[in-house]
Amino acid sequence: MKVTIDGRPLEVTDKMTILDLARDKGIYIPSLCHYPGLVPFTGCRLCLIAVKGREALAPACGTFIEDGMDVTTNTPALQKTRRQILELILSEHAGACLACHDKGARLDELAAVDEAGPAAGRSLYSNNGDCEFRKLIDYLKPDKAQFPSLDGTLEIRKDDPLLDRNYNLCVLCGRCVRICHEVRGVSALAFVYRGSRAGVGTAFGRRLLDTDCQFCGACLDVCPTGALIEKSAHPEILPDTENNTICSFCGQGCELTLFLKQGKILRSVPAKQGSVNQGQACLKGRFLVSEAVYHRSRVVRPMVRKNGKLEETTWDEALAVVAQKLSGCPARDIAIAGSAHDSCEDIFALDKFGGEGLETENIASHGDFTAQARLRDFARLQGFEPRLNFRISDIGRAKTIVLFGENLAVSQPMVWLEVYKSIRNGAKLIIVGPQELCIRRCASSWIKLRPGQESELLIGLSKILSDSGHAAESAKIDGFAAFKNRLQEFELSGAAASLGLQEEKLLKLALLLEKRKPTAYLFGAEVCEGSSGAANLAALWNLALQTEGLLVPLSSESNARGAFEISAFFRKKDGPPGRIIQGISNGSFLTLYVVGSSLRLEKKPAAFVVIQDSYLNGNSDFADVILPQTTFAEAEGTFVNVEGRLQKFERVIEPLGDSRPGWRIISHLAQKMGMAGFSFRSASDVFQELTGRVPAFHGLGREQLTGGVFLREPEADRRRFAAAEAFAGVDAAPSIAAGPDVYKGLEMSRDIKDLRLIRGR
């Protein structure tokens, strides 16, 4: 398509709006309500432009390019129209803001407002000192206020945690309303009233706390004025530096921008170009980073227990105590429990130290208990090689999404945003699980069942599909005949009865999966564990083959995949990973080295306990030595996210107190014990050795990690149906069914008499 903007001939291939094209080509058209990724609202009318041959002015943000269009964006007449509209907005804006673009007067003005009383309040400034509205005023330069401004008549809402709402500054651009609805799927904010009372608010004027608000902060990030303002923001404390990092609070690896002043983190916002999160974050990443880094329970000095009391000491002394104890202990009596929240470098150093330095076989890796690890273990036992890497955007291609139990909106917010987007585009969501989740309102059905019944449902669906007329496609896949044969024994009516479902419902569900392909199956560790874990995985595997399904194993730890890939490399013999955890719980080891706080100790588990962690917590009571570790903000390193995407992060602030990165602690300890191969000077050194040795990381250069590269994995096999034995109820996959419920971060269920404990997130 050919178009002309302000006399400039331009060529366009994609369907796009005039505003998008103009911005792309560096032509500025003022706008308030437009925000990338949101449906055009065309409310502010500041982007009005003239299209040749059209009588009325058109909003650039809502007018799509047509071939041969001749557009004028900047004439005195247009600027006058825009200025008049801006004057109208200013007439409803708080008076103090009229002086706001005069920067010199700004702080004085604010001070005056501060004294002016509760009507104005302290909220009269914009987020991050970056007021889009002010920039617009600077651009359009309204000469004088045509109308007296109606000042501060609305009460400032300060009754919520984390953010205040001052609707005296609201320009009704609707960005917050739209992002809450269109992107986040929450709709906590909406337009209220009409006419001159029109505004933004919650249902019945409630606090956000009493709505569905998830406090993701998306509304704050899109607000062009100071109507929505973070409680922690202050007009006189403006950041001097900003740095990007990878959030470590869950397994998705969102890119965050941290704002700093004098080397201290003020707050965090999602990075606009983040490859995983694309400008979105959740409560944790948006509001809790500085809380987590500067938390009062941070431990920043090494501690050694003396006379029953933990006392601060030097690294030298602390490491010497640990080195001495470890040297004097036989390898079989030493156990190490790693954390899947640490960076690849930390995990590599720890596993190398345990496996090659101490030569112990007792290294428990948190990562071995995730859905990904279980899927691979299961598949390899069957003789397959599964694909673990995926892209969150792959889920968007599915027309039917089956979700097992996880409350995605909380546990995997970015995955949920993709699922929600697909639902908006017409995909169907089916939730399977015992709990009613808040995202159920977006689902087309909820199959309520008891934990462990998943395989019954899945096999039932497989049976219906294998008998249907469309089974021809599946018949081309290896092992179908045997699979179908085995399904003959399966009684649909019995399964339906035990699931408490009508057979009709199962048939409908199967029809949906058949008609709306491709499908995606999202599941967490809960589905893969316990006595039914293997059967569930087998049933999932087979159903996915029948329905062009994508298997998406979800993990919640920031480096679950990295942890299990690295630990698999160092693992000397195969065996149930629950064995070591069981051993720790039984007190079978003399010396225990625990990293992180995901292993929850309830009693002193060994004669000598070393804890390497960033925080003091319940576990500290049993520690003989505490080695203070940095958090992600104070170290550099790499994480592998749930997709299998390897992302690096840089150090943003200096380590607090004497805390050190995990790999450095281990290196010093190893050197103290006289071990060779631990002369790492930087995280890059560790990474280099890691990429040289661990197959999944082979040849991945640290430099190429902007936006992330994916881990290497063996070519996935030709697709084949899982063996019949797999769903005979035999637990073929490694299990920690009998194991203790010690990994508190993991979703587990266990039988307590007739009750089942469900670990929801």
Place this chain on the structure above:
Amino acid sequence: MACSKAWTRHVDEKILTEHFGLANLYEIEAYLERGGYRAVTKALQEMTPDGIMDEVKKAGLRGRGGAGFPAGMKWSFVPKTSDKPKYLCVNADEGEPGTFKDRYILTHNPHLLIEGIIIASFSVGIHAAYVYIRGEYEAVAQRLEQALAQAAQKGYLGKSILETGFDLDVFVHRGAGAYICGEETALLESLEGKRGHPRLKPPFPATVGLFQCPTVINNVETLANIPAIIQKGAPWFLDKGLAKDGGTRIFGVSGPVVRPGIYELPVGTSLREIIYTHAGGLKPGKKLKAVIPGGMSAPILKADEIDIKMDFDSLAGVGSMLGSAAVIVIDEATPILDVLKKVAKFYAHESCGQCTPCRIGTSWIHKIIKRMSAGHGEKGDVDELVRLASNIKGKTLCPMGDAASLPVLSLAQKFKNELESCLKDGSG
């Protein structure tokens, strides 16, 4: 605009209001006795969907809601090859001040509308129709529900109507009192359970409408004309009109006239005739000052401008509009400022709030007029009104901006002297 038709029509020949005198026309038995549902029978059993659409096109039936878009043309925009369901929405959100025609149709002759709905749905291939009725019309909605139940019982609605295999369900949905929901896309939003905000066009509802599916939206009066077109033919209908478009209009006359009420007259009847012949002229002692010819958003006509044919094109020719054909008569005793105040208050209250010029502009217009009305008007206020209104006109997403600004502009221009005499400096 040129019209060759002779001015010989018997004005008592009605299409919509013929049997309004009957006390129980809304009962299906009475309606059937008067030849009701014969048009449906004819359309479904003897005509093809395309044949019906052609007939409606030829009849020159223009939308009776206000914009006057040709009805047959609107139907033909619905894509024939779409795997999505199609919907019909009947706009019964009669919110334009001065307008009360649909209310009469719905109250006295609901089956006429139902017949129209069935024929239109059959023609376009629709199996679900929604009647969006304004919230205040509670009794009217009940009556319509009753009529629908009767029609369904007689087999005119539901599965396989008249054994033709054509299915149709009609649902009544009541609004909640927002003027904006009479705008067709806001109506769709409201029907979907959302806040009544107009949608960006294109895409037009004919392709992406209710629940993202192709949708026809017609006014009550428009659809009520369909049975007559089917029964008596397009030429007969076209011939009824005294202008280029066919048929009759229901003129709702209000104000200080002898007989205010609704008058069904040929399209193109002169405004003078409506006021002086049919409505009986002004009440004794009253003198005509001005007329708003097509609902409150239509620009005002002065007393010497009423020799005008009441059809879309003629009124557009003098800078006003036929709109919903609600004739509001204003006498000399009524100060124009009062009229302006009513107009301004209404639109300032009813702006949906989406577009800046309409939301804030209407409220400033209202504030200035209130000030003038309180005797504190300042020099330049009338010009300010014009400036504000021109900044709304044509600059908003939906026609509400125009609806709010046109009457203000016309009042301020045509009665500038009277308005300025209300200002501090003007009154001397």
